Amino acid sequence: MTELKQNSSAHPRNSITVALAGQPNVGKSTVFNMLTGLNQHVGNWPGKTVEFKTGELVLNETLIHLVDLPGTYSLTANSEEERIARDFIIREKPDVVIAIVNAALLERNLYLVAELLALDVPIVLGLNMIDVANQQGLRVEVNVLEAALRVPVVPIIASKNQGLMELIEAAQNLAESQVPLAPNRPDIRPERRPVLEEIRTLITGQVPQPYHEDWVALKLLEGDSEVMEMVERAAPKAWPRIQALLSQHEDAILDITGGRYEWIARMVRAAVVRPRPGPIVLTDRLDRIATHPFWGLVLLLGILGMVFWLTYHAAMPIVEWLDSAIFIPLANVVSIALANAPLWFSSLVVDGLIGGVGTVLTFLPILIVFFTVLGILEDTGYLARAAYVMDRFMHWMGLHGRSFLPLFLGFGCNIPAVMGTRIIEDRRARLLTILLVPLVPCTARLAVVSFLTPAFFGTGAALVTWLLVIGNLTLLVLVGIAINRLLFKGAHTAFIMEIPLYHVPNARTIGLYVWQNILAFLKKAGVLIVLISTIVWAFSWLPDGNVNNSLLAGLGRWLEPLGRLMGLNDWRLIVALLTSFVAKENTIATLGVLYGMGEQSVGLAARVGATLTPAAGLSFLVVQMLFIPCVATIAVIKQETASWKWTAFSVVLLLAISLIVGVGVYQLAALLNWGM
Amino acid sequence: MLIDLLRLLAESDCIHSVSTLARDLHVSEELVQLMIAELTLQGYLQSVKNNCDYQCSSCPARKMCASRNTDKIWVVTQKGHRLINLINVKNLG
Numbered sequence: 026m027t028e029l030k031q032n033s034s035a036h037p038r039n040s041i042t043v044a045l046a047g048q049p050n051v052g053k054s055t056v057f058n059m060l061t062g063l064n065q066h067v068g069n070w071p072g073k074t075v076e077f078k079t080g081e082l083v084l085n086e087t088l089i090h091l092v093d094l095p096g097t098y099s100l101t102a103n104s105e106e107e108r109i110a111r112d113f114i115i116r117e118k119p120d121v122v123i124a125i126v127n128a129a130l131l132e133r134n135l136y137l138v139a140e141l142l143a144l145d146v147p148i149v150l151g152l153n154m155i156d157v158a159n160q161q162g163l164r165v166e167v168n169v170l171e172a173a174l175r176v177p178v179v180p181i182i183a184s185k186n187q188g189l190m191e192l193i194e195a196a197q198n199l200a201e202s203q204v205p206l207a208p209n210r211p212d213i214r215p216e217r218r219p220v221l222e223e224i225r226t227l228i229t230g231q232v233p234q235p236y237h238e239d240w241v242a243l244k245l246l247e248g249d250s251e252v253m254e255m256v257e258r259a260a261p262k263a264w265p266r267i268q269a270l271l272s273q274h275e276d277a278i279l280d281i282t283g284g285r286y287e288w289i290a291r292m293v294r295a296a297v298v299r300p301r302p303g304p305i306v307l308t309d310r311l312d313r314i315a316t317h318p319f320w321g322l323v324l325l326l327g328i329l330g331m332v333f334w335l336t337y338h339a340a341m342p343i344v345e346w347l348d349s350a351i352f353i354p355l356a357n358v359v360s361i362a363l364a365n366a367p368l369w370f371s372s373l374v375v376d377g378l379i380g381g382v383g384t385v386l387t388f389l390p391i392l393i394v395f396f397t398v399l400g401i402l403e404d405t406g407y408l409a410r411a412a413y414v415m416d417r418f419m420h421w422m423g424l425h426g427r428s429f430l431p432l433f434l435g436f437g438c439n440i441p442a443v444m445g446t447r448i449i450e451d452r453r454a455r456l457l458t459i460l461l462v463p464l465v466p467c468t469a470r471l472a473v474v475s476f477l478t479p480a481f482f483g484t485g486a487a488l489v490t491w492l493l494v495i496g497n498l499t500l501l502v503l504v505g506i507a508i509n510r511l512l513f514k515g516a517h518t519a520f521i522m523e524i525p526l527y528h529v530p531n532a533r534t535i536g537l538y539v540w541q542n543i544l545a546f547l548k549k550a551g552v553l554i555v556l557i558s559t560i561v562w563a564f565s566w567l568p569d570g571n572v573n574n575s576l577l578a579g580l581g582r583w584l585e586p587l588g589r590l591m592g593l594n595d596w597r598l599i600v601a602l603l604t605s606f607v608a609k610e611n612t613i614a615t616l617g618v619l620y621g622m623g624e625q626s627v628g629l630a631a632r633v634g635a636t637l638t639p640a641a642g643l644s645f646l647v648v649q650m651l652f653i654p655c656v657a658t659i660a661v662i663k664q665e666t667a668s669w670k671w672t673a674f675s676v677v678l679l680l681a682i683s684l685i686v687g688v689g690v691y692q693l694a695a696l697l698n699w700g701m
Numbered sequence: 702m703l704i705d706l707l708r709l710l711a712e713s714d715c716i717h718s719v720s721t722l723a724r725d726l727h728v729s730e731e732l733v734q735l736m737i738a739e740l741t742l743q744g745y746l747q748s749v750k751n752n753c754d755y756q757c758s759s760c761p762a763r764k765m766c767a768s769r770n771t772d773k774i775w776v777v778t779q780k781g782h783r784l785i786n787l788i789n790v791k792n793l794g
Contacts, residue, residue, distance in 0.1 A: 132731045276704075276784050278743060283703035286736055290702070290728045299729070316718075413716050521710065521737060521746075521775045524718040 040088035041200045042117070043193070046110060046141060047125035048134050049096035052153045054078075055183040056125055057093040060193060087197055092119065100140040101244075102251040114144050116235060120200035123192065125151040128158035128165050128180070132293050138174075139285040142210045143240055149195045150178040156185075162300045170296035175209045211288035213243075214280045220270055221246055227267055231260035246277045308526045312410065316524075321414035328407075329494060332398050333487040336475050340390035341486075344476065347387040348629065355379060369566060376618050377562030378555065384617030384629050385554050385610045391472045392546055393539060399437065399468075400538040404530035408433075413524065418502055431458055432501075435465030439658040443665055457508050459662055460675050463654040464501040464682075466494055469609035474646055476613060480634025481642030489643070497650050500682070549608065557607050558614045561600075565619060572619065587684070591648065592641030592691045598633075602648060608655050639700030644691035651683035702726065704788065706736050707745055711777045711785040737775055745781035749774040 047053040061080025078093040094113060095106035102108050114122060124141055126134035141148055150170070158165055171178040177195045181188030213221060225242040232241050233255065244252040245267065253271075257264045314320045356379045363371040402408050412433055431445030442462045446455045466474075474493060479486040564577040572578060580603075581596025588599045597619040604611040613629070620632045637645065653659070653676050663672040694700050705726060710717065719737070723730045740746040 130731075132729060133735060136735070276787070279703045279707070279740075279745070279784070282739055282743075283705070283736075286728075286732060286739075287702045290732055293729065293732070312720075413718065521717045521719065521722065524720065 038086045040090060041120040041197065042090045042092065043196050043200070044092045044094050044114060044117075044119040044122045045125060046094045046114075046122050046137065047096060047151075048098050048127075048137055051096070051125045051127045051130075051134060052183040053096060053125045054093065056123075056151060056153070056181070056189065056192070057091060059183060059186050059189050061091055082193070084193055084197055087201075089193065089197065092117075097137065099137055100144070101247065102249055108251065111144070114141070114146055115237075115240075118235065119146065121147045121149055121196040123149045123151050123196055125153050125183075128152045128155045129161055129163060131158075131165065131297060132289055135289045135292060136285060139211045139288055142176075142208050143243060145206070145237055145240070147199045147206060148176045148208065149192065149199055150174065150176055151183075151188075151192050152178055152180045153183050155180045156182050164298040164300075166296045166298065170292065173209060173292050173295045175207055209288075209292075211285045213284050217246070217274070217277055217280050220274050220277070224267055224270060227263040228256060228260055231263065232256070233259050243281065245271060246274060247281050248275070248278050311527055312524075315407065315410040316413050318414070321410065325411050325414055326491075326495070328402070328411075330487070330491045332395070333475070333490045333494075335398065336391055336394050336490075337479065337487045340394045340475075341479060343390040344387050347390070348384070352379060352383040352387060355383070368570060372566060372570070373559070373562055376565075377558050380558070380562075380614075380617035380620075380629075382550055382554050382558050382614060385550050385614050386547075387629075388472050388476045388610075388613065389543065389546070391475045392468065392543060395468050395471065396539045396542045397535060400535035401530045404528075404534055406525040406527045409524045431462060432465055435462050435467060437468060439463055439465065439467050439654050440661050443658060443661045446665060456666060456671060457505075459666060459671075460508070460678060461501055461505055463658060463675070463679055464497055464504065464651070466497050466650055467609065469655075470650060473605070473609055473612050474649055477630055477633060477642075477649075478646060480630035481637065481639050481646070489646070493646060493650050496647070500651070500686070504682070550610070553608050554610055554614050557604060557611045558618055561604055561611075561615050561618050577619075590691065591644040591684075591687045592638060592695075593645060594641075595636050598637070598645055602645075602652060605649065605652060606656055608657075612649060640691055640694035641700075643694065643700065644687045647690050648683045648687035651679065651686055653679045653683070702728075703736055703740060704785075706733070707740060707777065707781055708785050708788070710746075711782050740781070741775060745778060745784065746775045747778045749776055 045053050045057055057078060057080060060082055062082075066079050067076065076095070080091045080093075082089050082091065092113065094110040097104070097107045097110045100107055100111040102111075113119070122141055122144075124138050126138065138148070138150065152165060152167065152170070155165060165180075167178050167180050177199060179188055179192040179195050181192055183189065221242055224245055225238060228238055228241055228245075232238050236255070241252055241256065245256060248271065256267065260267070315324055356375050359379060360371060360375050363374060402411075415433070431442045433442075434445045435442035439462050442465065443459055446458045446462070471490075471494070475486075475490055478490050478493075482489045561577065564580075565572045565575045567576050568574070577600055578596055581600045584599045584603075585594070585596050588594065588596070593599055597616065600619065601612045601615040604615040616633055617629055620629055634642065654662075659672060659676060662675050663669065666672060666675075706722065709722065709725060719730050719733050723733045726733065737746060741748055
């Protein structure tokens with residue numbers, strides 16, 4: 026490639042007009058500036074706000090008027106720039122159009138070239154940024170591309186002033202050439218050719234100059250509004266028949282644009298050698314496992330298991346330390362400090378606030394682990410694969426493909442999951458997805474279960490928590506299948522998901538994500554859980570300060586017969602479940618209040634664990650996992666279903682499922698004489 | 702080719718990735734992305750992500766949402782399904 030040197034002192038004998046076309050950001054302006062130097066005029070296109078740049082250069086005694094057309098993605102009348110570019114080419118008939126394309130984004134850029142070729146104008150292709158393409162491992166075979174397109178192709182690096190002389194010389198040669206043009210143009214599907222031909226016949230002799238009848242017929246079939254208006258005015262007699270044909274072939278645009286994409290694919294397949302870069306190879310290798318129907322599921326379950334293993338090995342020791350080294354001593358110190366204060370006030374601070382809110386705060390490390398893992402999985406690009414793997418199970422449920430997305434959101438929080446069902450158009454499908462959302466265990470529910478499970482199952486806690494989650498999801502599938510059989514009639518819909526390349530997670534992104542979520546949790550603990558802890562304490566204090574005679578104990582005892590079916594002989598556990606209706610974390614806050622903080626030497630989980638057999642503990646955890654969602658979720662269910670009936674049905678369904686499964690688990694354990 | 706892509710989506714019932722579509726259609730992923738954009742522009746596909754963005758603005762739990770909804774997802778619209786049904790009827794005829 027040689028560098029261009031302007032030769033403005035030569036005396037031209039003839040002149041030609043060359044238009045520069047190209048998509049935005051392909052280096053077209055750089056080419057223009059390099060070719061014209063200071064010999065350029067900048068203004069606006071007549072009556073438009075779009076910049077109009079022209080310039081001149083002399084080459085081999087030929088004065089070349091260079092016109093920089095606005096950057097456009099296509100030549101359909103979608104924007105002012107597109108109209109200006111195509112009107113200039115049609116009306117001003119430049120001798121040559123130089124189409125500048127980015128060699129690194131050839132597929133994207135060739136679409137405009139496909140449209141330019143339809144205008145029947147001589148074209149030279151300026152293949153810019155070949156250095157960038159080479160850096161990306163792409164090799165464009167210029168000769169092959171030239172042969173495939175049947176137009177001159179000149180490789181250039183505009184930013185380095187390389188190849189521009191050859192480019193402009195190629196344009197000049199083409200302008201002066203007498204050889205008829207025979208470029209390789211995109212085809213239209215054979216079944217559309219008769220209608221194109223009929224439209225072409227209907228407009229023959231009626232299209233205003235300088236429009237080409239073939240191009241006008243094609244644009245009519247494409248539904249180009251500007252061309253349609255022009256033909257309606259120019260051929261009023263033929264217009265009703267044309268209009269009828271166009272409405273019969275409304276979808277022809279897909280065949281025409283589809284033909285251009287086929288043409289692009291052929292050109293690129295012929296001329297571009299694409300060695301596979303490293304990240305794609307790595308992604309492909311990893312995806313062979315991550316998106317495999319069987320191994321993908323094994324990996325997903327493994328990751329889920331790893332989360333709970335990490336929770337119990339990294340977070341639980343800190344939870345226990347916070348409980349035994351911070352909150353229990355704090356409760357003892359405050360209890361001593363308030364020894365002379367009224368008993369109710371001391372109880373409120375120690376049992377209500379430290380016991381309730383304090384205990385909830387101890388499971389902060391569990392949430393940090395959950396959010397960190399979720400953040401890492403998302404940042405590496407794995408979560409999209411998990412969705413891909415789970416699709417098969419959505420089929421078993423007969424759920425609409427779109428239902429998967431909100432259900433997946435439910436792992437974070439059920440509220441956005443219910444909101445997310447808005448993407449489902451079918452009302453019945455949407456309602457059914459809303460009903461299933463609360464069966465996806467949210468972070469708060471998982472944190473509560475993670476906190477309590479070690480008290481009942483010791484070192485087997487990670488396995489039990491993992492099985493509880495699998496159990497919830499299995500139940501979700503079973504309920505989905507049942508609902509599908511009754512109402513859904515097996516409707517399915519496909520969707521495309523852009524699966525990103527894997528990449529190393531960014532510590533700052535994940536840190537920020539964890540921080541935002543923890544901050545939200547702390548705010549919740551500071552307002553809602555303080556309030557509920559205070560109310561629970563008040564009802565456990567009234568009327569005489571003895572928790573066993575309290576209003577809460579009365580309610581708990583009233584429900585005790587139901588609890589006994591699940592092995593829950595302690596009314597405090599039933600009350601704890603009930604308060605989780607306000608927020609899931611309240612289970613812990615309530616247990617903290619009712620099991621008392623003052624004068625204790627062991628953590629809350631251990632105190633609760635001591636009152637229950639493993640079978641009863643498992644039943645309690647199962648009910649906790651399946652119990653009705655928090656009040657905020659129910660409010661959103663009401664908002665999204667716009668129906669009290671469906672909201673009530675959701676609550677009753679989940680209440681029934683949780684109690685039936687809870688009782689079933691305990692009774693089965695009793696039958697097998699396990700953990701009694 | 703656009704019709705082939707639309708048909709593939711309208712007549713299947715699973716998740717497709719851009720890479721699997723590229724393999725099925727024997728084209729590059731870049732071209733599949735361009736075709737998805739074209740079909741979306743013509744109203745035959747719909748980007749679901751935009752809806753999620755809209756939803757989040759009115760979600761009471763947005764400040765503590767554990768999901769960031771960064772994936773790009775497209776579904777076939779009713780217009781897309783109608784077109785493929787129409788083409789199938791024509792082909793049968």
